Amino acid sequence: MEERLDEIEQKVRGVIENVLQVKDREIARETTIADLGGDSLSALGILSALEQEFDIDIPDEEAIKISSFGAAVDVVRSCMDRQP
Amino acid sequence: MSEKNRRRVVVTGMGLITPVGSDMETFWDSVANGVSGVRLVTSIDTSASRTKIAGQIEDFDPEKYLEPKEIKRMDRFTQLAIAATSLALQDSNLKIDDGIKEKVGVILGSAVAGIISHEIAAKDLFVRGHRYVNPLTVPLVMFNAGASNICMHFGFTGTSFGISTACASATNAIGEAYQRIKNGYGEIMVAGGSDAPISPVCFSAWNKLRAMSTNNGEPERACKPFSKDRDGLVMAEGSGMLILESLDSAVARSAGIYGEIIGYGSTSDAFHLTYPNKEQEIRAIELTLADAGVNPDDIDYINAHGTATTANDKVETETIKTVFGKRAYSIPISSTKSMIGHSLGASGAIELIASILAMRNGFIPPTINYEIPDPECDLDYVPNVGRRAELSIAMSSSFGFGGTNAVLLVKKWKD
Numbered sequence: 001m002e003e004r005l006d007e008i009e010q011k012v013r014g015v016i017e018n019v020l021q022v023k024d025r026e027i028a029r030e031t032t033i034a035d036l037g038g039d040s041l042s043a044l045g046i047l048s049a050l051e052q053e054f055d056i057d058i059p060d061e062e063a064i065k066i067s068s069f070g071a072a073v074d075v076v077r078s079c080m081d082r083q084p
Numbered sequence: 085m086s087e088k089n090r091r092r093v094v095v096t097g098m099g100l101i102t103p104v105g106s107d108m109e110t111f112w113d114s115v116a117n118g119v120s121g122v123r124l125v126t127s128i129d130t131s132a133s134r135t136k137i138a139g140q141i142e143d144f145d146p147e148k149y150l151e152p153k154e155i156k157r158m159d160r161f162t163q164l165a166i167a168a169t170s171l172a173l174q175d176s177n178l179k180i181d182d183g184i185k186e187k188v189g190v191i192l193g194s195a196v197a198g199i200i201s202h203e204i205a206a207k208d209l210f211v212r213g214h215r216y217v218n219p220l221t222v223p224l225v226m227f228n229a230g231a232s233n234i235c236m237h238f239g240f241t242g243t244s245f246g247i248s249t250a251c252a253s254a255t256n257a258i259g260e261a262y263q264r265i266k267n268g269y270g271e272i273m274v275a276g277g278s279d280a281p282i283s284p285v286c287f288s289a290w291n292k293l294r295a296m297s298t299n300n301g302e303p304e305r306a307c308k309p310f311s312k313d314r315d316g317l318v319m320a321e322g323s324g325m326l327i328l329e330s331l332d333s334a335v336a337r338s339a340g341i342y343g344e345i346i347g348y349g350s351t352s353d354a355f356h357l358t359y360p361n362k363e364q365e366i367r368a369i370e371l372t373l374a375d376a377g378v379n380p381d382d383i384d385y386i387n388a389h390g391t392a393t394t395a396n397d398k399v400e401t402e403t404i405k406t407v408f409g410k411r412a413y414s415i416p417i418s419s420t421k422s423m424i425g426h427s428l429g430a431s432g433a434i435e436l437i438a439s440i441l442a443m444r445n446g447f448i449p450p451t452i453n454y455e456i457p458d459p460e461c462d463l464d465y466v467p468n469v470g471r472r473a474e475l476s477i478a479m480s481s482s483f484g485f486g487g488t489n490a491v492l493l494v495k496k497w498k499d
Binding site for chain 2: 039040041044047048057059060063
């Protein structure tokens with residue numbers, strides 16, 4: 001069973017679903033972009049969409065960490081903390 | 085030489101406009117001495133961009149080469165191409181009379197061609213409205229605008245076309261020109277590349293691709309090919325043009341000869357839009373060696389693609405190790421992009437010119453900003469300081485987005 005998602009997690013999930021065009025898939029923290037059928041170019045798309053959704057700039061050193069749903073959430077949170 | 089019945093192809097003129105010099109002497113002085121042309125971008129607003137640096141040509145004056153009316157009808161990439169062609173023709177001492185004009189063809193490589201003019205037209209349409217779109221936008225932007233304008237400006241009536249294979253464009257252009265002459269489909273070819281990619285959308289798009297260096301604090305030290313702390317390419321503008329002709333034609337007019345193009349090979353990765361592919365890079369080099377009829381041991385110098393992206397430099401190193409075996413460790417390899425930046429579809433021509441000048445001067449340009457050894461890039465990259473060496477055959481390779489690989493071999497000319 002999936003845990004309840006907070007608002008940020010829901011938005012990140014929405015972004016990933018939208019970019020990868022997947023629906024109703026089980027997405028856990030560990031689920032990777034590759035698990036959902038994405039590749040390195042889709043990862044770039046997800047990055048860009050996250051920057052738009054949360055109005056943040058994700059620096060390269062954070063960007064490379066985004067391989068899973070959980071990592072994406074963590075990066076978004078840390079970027080939002082730094083850019084109030 | 086192989087036994088194939090083919091004509092020999094020589095280089096009799098070279099010209100370039102680059103961020104490190106707009107004449108051959110200044111250019112060579114810069115690349116031999118490790119002088120960088122990378123600066124903070126001034127021509128467009130980069131305040132919102134992660135990357136704020138590029139190799140710009142600050143001293144380019146199109147009026148030195150073109151009439152005011154012509155300038156208005158040419159995108160910057162075309163202006164750069166005509167300027168470099170003028171310099172190459174002057175260098176070749178080719179007398180352009182009516183008898184010669186129909187013997188000259190033009191192949192120009194460009195990755196993004198008239199993108200500056202395209203962006204201006206888009207802005208005019210979306211911001212100001214349809215009445216404001218420049219009626220000359222189509223001929224400014226088209227990919228053959230460079231080649232066609234070279235023909236119009238100098239009166240050449242041979243074949244003329246543009247080649248667009250991203251960062252391999254100029255190498256493919258020169259290779260295809262070489263093959264035409266070799267196989268008897270042309271006598272004299274003007275070939276090379278030109279790109280002027282520093283425009284708001286193009287720069288922003290590269291920024292979003294996260295392929296460019298963000299070492300904005302020290303622009304001259306930003307581009308670090310093969311160094312472990314490399315963080316991406318530095319975009320540049322520029323043009324390099326060469327005059328290729330059959331040996332018979334060159335000898336008949338007592339032309340000075342820089343070198344002989346002896347091999348060309350090109351492959352396609354069929355793999356990934358941006359990630360390089362070792363297998364097809366290897367095959368491109370092997371095809372080039374076979375075309376020239378030489379062995380890996382005959383190569384004295386490699387001017388690498390060396391973009392300073394993590395992926396390119398690692399895969400290119402693996403490629404060189406596979407093709408050259410043990411000898412890979414003793415062939416000097418340099419990335420002149422460390423100084424010039426990456427002028428996309430012009431880079432292959434500028435780098436071939438650098439290779440030819442290296443052979444001529446008996447001196448190998450360095451890879452500057454090499455700071456931290458990378459265990460995955462463990463060859464001799466001529467770090468930071470150039471060196472004296474007698475070179476007879478040089479290889480110049482270009483690997484473009486989309487997976488296009490192109491390689492040229494050039495041999496020093498001995499009179």
